[in-house]
Amino acid sequence: MKEEIIIAGFGGQGVLSMGKILAYAALMDDLEVTWMPSYGPEQRGGTANVTVILADSPISSPVLDSYDTAVILNQQSLDKFEGKVKPGGTLIYDPYGIHRPPTRTDINVYRVDAMEATFGLSNSKGFNMIVLGALLKIKPMVPVESVLKGLKKTLPERHHHLLPVNEEALRLGMSLVK
Amino acid sequence: MTRQDIIKPENLVYEKPRLLNENHMHYCPGCSHGVVHRIIAELIEEMGLEEKAIGVAPVGCAVFAYKYIDIDWIEAAHGRAPAIATAAKRLNPENLVFTYQGDGDLAAIGTCETIHAANRGENIAIIFINNGIYGMTGGQMAPTTLEGMKTSTTPYGRRVDLNGYPLRITDIAAQLDGTCYVTRQAVHTPAAVRKAKAAIRQAFKNSMEGRGTSFVEIVSTCSSGWKMTPEAANKWMEEHMFEKYPLGELKNTVK
Amino acid sequence: MEEDVRLMKGNEAIAHAAIRYGVDGYFGYPITPQSEILETLEAEMPWETTGMVVLQAESEVAAINMVYGGASTGKAVMTSSSSPGISLKQEGISYLAATELPALIVNVMRGGPGLGTIHPSQSDYFQAVKGGGHGDYRLIVLAPSSVQEMADFVALGFDLAFKYRTPSMILADGIVGQMMEKVVLPPARPRRTAEQIAEQCPWAATGRRGGRKPNVLTSLELDSAVMEKNNERFQRTYSEIERNEVRYQEYFTDDADYLMVAFGSIARICLKSIEMARAQGIKIGLLRPITLWPFPSAEIARLSRKVKGMLVVELNAGQMIEDVKLAAAGTDVPIYHFGRMGGIVPNPDEVLAAFMKHFGNESQK
Numbered sequence A: 001m002k003e004e005i006i007i008a009g010f011g012g013q014g015v016l017s018m019g020k021i022l023a024y025a026a027l028m029d030d031l032e033v034t035w036m037p038s039y040g041p042e043q044r045g046g047t048a049n050v051t052v053i054l055a056d057s058p059i060s061s062p063v064l065d066s067y068d069t070a071v072i073l074n075q076q077s078l079d080k081f082e083g084k085v086k087p088g089g090t091l092i093y094d095p096y097g098i099h100r101p102p103t104r105t106d107i108n109v110y111r112v113d114a115m116e117a118t119f120g121l122s123n124s125k126g127f128n129m130i131v132l133g134a135l136l137k138i139k140p141m142v143p144v145e146s147v148l149k150g151l152k153k154t155l156p157e158r159h160h161h162l163l164p165v166n167e168e169a170l171r172l173g174m175s176l177v178k
Numbered sequence B: 001m002t003r004q005d006i007i008k009p010e011n012l013v014y015e016k017p018r019l020l021n022e023n024h025m026h027y028c029p030g031c032s033h034g035v036v037h038r039i040i041a042e043l044i045e046e047m048g049l050e051e052k053a054i055g056v057a058p059v060g061c062a063v064f065a066y067k068y069i070d071i072d073w074i075e076a077a078h079g080r081a082p083a084i085a086t087a088a089k090r091l092n093p094e095n096l097v098f099t100y101q102g103d104g105d106l107a108a109i110g111t112c113e114t115i116h117a118a119n120r121g122e123n124i125a126i127i128f129i130n131n132g133i134y135g136m137t138g139g140q141m142a143p144t145t146l147e148g149m150k151t152s153t154t155p156y157g158r159r160v161d162l163n164g165y166p167l168r169i170t171d172i173a174a175q176l177d178g179t180c181y182v183t184r185q186a187v188h189t190p191a192a193v194r195k196a197k198a199a200i201r202q203a204f205k206n207s208m209e210g211r212g213t214s215f216v217e218i219v220s221t222c223s224s225g226w227k228m229t230p231e232a233a234n235k236w237m238e239e240h241m242f243e244k245y246p247l248g249e250l251k252n253t254v255k
Numbered sequence C: 001m002e003e004d005v006r007l008m009k010g011n012e013a014i015a016h017a018a019i020r021y022g023v024d025g026y027f028g029y030p031i032t033p034q035s036e037i038l039e040t041l042e043a044e045m046p047w048e049t050t051g052m053v054v055l056q057a058e059s060e061v062a063a064i065n066m067v068y069g070g071a072s073t074g075k076a077v078m079t080s081s082s083s084p085g086i087s088l089k090q091e092g093i094s095y096l097a098a099t100e101l102p103a104l105i106v107n108v109m110r111g112g113p114g115l116g117t118i119h120p121s122q123s124d125y126f127q128a129v130k131g132g133g134h135g136d137y138r139l140i141v142l143a144p145s146s147v148q149e150m151a152d153f154v155a156l157g158f159d160l161a162f163k164y165r166t167p168s169m170i171l172a173d174g175i176v177g178q179m180m181e182k183v184v185l186p187p188a189r190p191r192r193t194a195e196q197i198a199e200q201c202p203w204a205a206t207g208r209r210g211g212r213k214p215n216v217l218t219s220l221e222l223d224s225a226v227m228e229k230n231n232e233r234f235q236r237t238y239s240e241i242e243r244n245e246v247r248y249q250e251y252f253t254d255d256a257d258y259l260m261v262a263f264g265s266i267a268r269i270c271l272k273s274i275e276m277a278r279a280q281g282i283k284i285g286l287l288r289p290i291t292l293w294p295f296p297s298a299e300i301a302r303l304s305r306k307v308k309g310m311l312v313v314e315l316n317a318g319q320m321i322e323d324v325k326l327a328a329a330g331t332d333v334p335i336y337h338f339g340r341m342g343g344i345v346p347n348p349d350e351v352l353a354a355f356m357k358h359f360g361n362e363s364q365k
Helices: A015-028 A075-084 A114-118 A124-138 A144-154 A157-176 B033-046 B061-067 B081-091 B103-109 B111-120 B169-175 B190-209 B230-244 C010-021 C036-044 C060-072 C083-098 C125-129 C147-164 C174-178 C194-200 C224-244 C265-279 C297-304 C320-327 C348-363
Strands: A002-010 A032-037 A047-055 A067-072 A085-093 A108-111 B053-057 B072-075 B096-102 B125-130 B179-186 B213-219 B248-252 C005-009 C025-028 C053-056 C077-081 C104-109 C140-142 C168-173 C180-184 C248-251 C258-261 C284-289 C291-293 C309-314 C335-339
Touching: A002 A015, A002 A075, A015 A032, A015 A047, A015 A124, A015 A144, A015 C005, A015 C180, A032 C174, A047 A075, A067 A075, A067 A124, A075 A085, A085 A124, A114 A124, A114 A157, A124 A144, A124 A157, A144 A157, B033 B061, B033 B096, B033 B125, B033 B190, B053 B061, B053 B081, B061 B072, B061 B096, B072 C060, B081 B096, B081 B103, B081 B111, B081 C025, B081 C053, B081 C060, B096 B103, B096 B190, B103 B111, B103 B125, B111 B125, B111 B169, B111 B213, B111 C060, B125 B169, B125 B190, B169 B179, B169 B213, B169 B248, B179 B190, B190 B213, B213 B230, C005 C010, C010 C036, C010 C104, C010 C147, C010 C174, C025 C036, C025 C060, C036 C053, C060 C077, C060 C083, C077 C083, C083 C104, C083 C125, C083 C224, C104 C147, C104 C174, C125 C168, C125 C291, C140 C147, C147 C168, C147 C174, C147 C180, C147 C224, C168 C174, C174 C265, C258 C265, C258 C297, C258 C348, C265 C284, C265 C309, C265 C348, C284 C297, C297 C320, C309 C320, C309 C348, C320 C335, C335 C348
Parallel strands: A002 A067, A067 A085, A085 A108, B053 B072, B053 B096, B096 B125, B125 B213, B179 B213, C025 C053, C025 C077, C077 C104, C104 C168, C140 C168, C258 C284, C258 C309, C309 C335
Antiparallel strands: A002 A047, A032 A047, A032 C180, B179 B248, C005 C180, C140 C291, C248 C284
16 A cells, blocks of 8 residues: 655645644554655745655655645645646645636546635634545545544644544545545 | 072962973963963862863963863864853853953954853853954954054054954943853952952852853953063053953952 | 654654753754754753753854864764754864764755755765865764654764764755654663763863863864874774774665665655666666765675666765765776756656666666
C-alpha cells in the first residue's frame, strides 16, 4: 500500500495541519509516513501545500511531481496541481472561490462543498476537518478512529475539549460525499 | 639600614603575588597592564578563587594575559570575550568568570557582544582597559581616541567630522538594566591602585554571588602609542583622558 | 522499555535528541529554515529537567563564540543555523578546530549565495568539507537523509567530536529540516558530572581544581616551529579520522551497471528514480555518503571500476562531484552531474530524465 497525496490551498485554511493530522493517523496505524510542507513567508497568507506519503514500506523520496490524490482548496492550486494527478488518480476540490473547475476526464474528480458546510458548524474552524472527512470517505487509507487517536495525542491537554467538535466536522465531511 | 637588613623577611612590605608567574611581561615600560594584572592575581589569591577562576583574554596587547597569571584561561577571538564568558559562566555558575579587554576589543569590534552580555546581566566581571589607542598593532585610532589625538591612522589628530566622537561605552553600560556595578578607575598613583583593586574585588564578588554584570573601566596610558615617557603619559592622562572619562562610580545596585 | 516513536520535523528531532543526549548548552540565532531547533528547545525548557542551558544569542557570531566558551570548559555544546548564518560562524569554527575543541554545529542549508532563498539547497558542500574558515583544518561532516538520522547524528556528532577533540557538523538541508517523519528518539541519559568531565577533558578550563597546572585554551602560537608541530598534530588527527570514520550507505550496487552518488535528502529522490529505472530493467545503484568528510573515496573508487557510468546528483552547481572525480581518478568511467539550484528540488522523474540524457541509449540496449 502506498498513497501519495498533495494538499494545497491558501495559508490559513489549515492545509499543513490537515496533512499533519493525516500523518499522525498513519503513525497510529503503524504506517510509514512523510510530511513535507512548502515553507516560508508563503505560509502566512499566500498559497501553502503539503505532500503527505503513507506506505507500508520505507518511503524513498518525500518530494514528488505526480500524486495519487490531490486535495485542492483554491484556484492557484488547482491550476498548479490538476495536471500532476496520475491517470486514474483522484482530485478532490472545494468549489468555493473556484471559477475554472477541473476538466480532466482520466481521473476521478470529487466536488466537496466544505466551505459552505462550515456555516452550519458550531466551530467555524472545522473547515480542514470537513475536507479530511471527505478525503477519508473517498480514500479510506486510515480509519476515522486513528484520526481521532492521533488528534488526542497531538492536541495539548487544554484543547481536548475541542475533540468532539473535530469529530463532528470529520463526520460531516464524510456525509458530504455521496 | 643596610641592604641585608632591608631584605630580611620581617621587613617585607610587598611581594609579588604567587599567581603572577616568572614569565617576562611583553608590556612596554609604564604600561598599565602590568599593574592591573598584579591586582587581578592578588585578588584571586586573597579571595581564595584560584580553583574557581576562568579568565577570558582578548585580542590586543593583553592577548598573552594567560602567560602571566597562573589560572585557567580561554583566549577569545577579537571582541568575542563577553560571548565566551557568557557560556562559560552559564555552564559553570559556581566559577568566577571575567573578561579582560582593551578598547578596540571591547568598544569597536566587540561592541555587540559587550552590550548584549551586559544587557542580559550575565554574572561576569568585565575589566576594560581604555588607553585610547590600539597598542598591539602599532598605535592606530581606537573608538575611545580623544578628539585631536594623533594616532597612526589619524596622523593629524582625530577629527569628529571624519572619525566620529570618542565612545564612552562605560556610560552606555551603566544605562543597561543588566549591569549591577559600573565604575571607572585608573592605576596611575598608589591611591588610584587601591581604589581600582577595591573595584575589581567588588566585581569578582558580584560574579561569584550572581548579581549581574560588573563593568570596571581602567583609564590607562600607552606611552609607546602616545609617544611619551611614562611620567608624561600619566600627566597627559590626568589632564586629557580624565576630562572625557572622569573617574568614579557610575552605578552600584549591590550596596 | 517501549520505543519512543514520534512524528516530528527534522529540526524538532535535533532539539529532542540534544536534550536526550545530555547536551550541556545550545546557543543559536533564528534563521529560516532551522528556527524550530531553538523554538523547540525553548518550549521544552530542558533547564528545568536536565539542566541544559538554552540561549538565544544576539548574533550567529556571538552564538559560535558562546559555543567556544562552553566547549573550553569541557561541556557538550552546540549551535545551529542556516547558510548565511553559518558563513558568519566560520571564524569561530576555525578557532574551535585550532583549539582542538569538541562541539556540534548544525547547518540546515538554504540556497545562496548571499541572502539567496530560504528553500532547500546543498550549496554549502565546499564550505563544510573544504574548511569554510581560514587555516588548514577539517570538520567531520555528517549528512542526514531522514528525520531519524537528524536525531541519531546528534549523538554521533558529539561522540566523534569528543573522541577526536575536533568540531563536527550536521550538514542538512531544508527538506530534512522541515519534513516530518516517524522517528525513534534515543533513550535519555543524564548530563556528565563535573568529575566525568574532568576525567574526559583534563584540558578544560574549569578553575585549577586541586592546584593542578593552569589550563589555557588558545589557538595563538607565535613560535612558527611550535605552530608547525601543532599543525602536524591536527593533520595526524585528521588522518586517523579518515582511517576510522568513513560512513556511507549503498543501495542496489551489487548488480548495478550504473551508479548515482548523492547525499542528504536528494539521495532519497535518486532512490525513487532508481526504483523507476529498475522497473524498466535499467540497473542503477546508489551510493550515499553519510560522512562527507571523511569522504568514502575508496568505495567510490571500487565501484567506479565496476560500473559503466556515474551520475552525481546535488542541489548545487557541482561540488561533491569534484571529490567523486578524484576518487575515480585513473578510471575512464564517464561521470556527469545533475543539479538544481535556487531552492528548486528536482523530482524523481527529472533525475531519471537526466540519467537517460547521458546513458539512455546504451543502458536500454
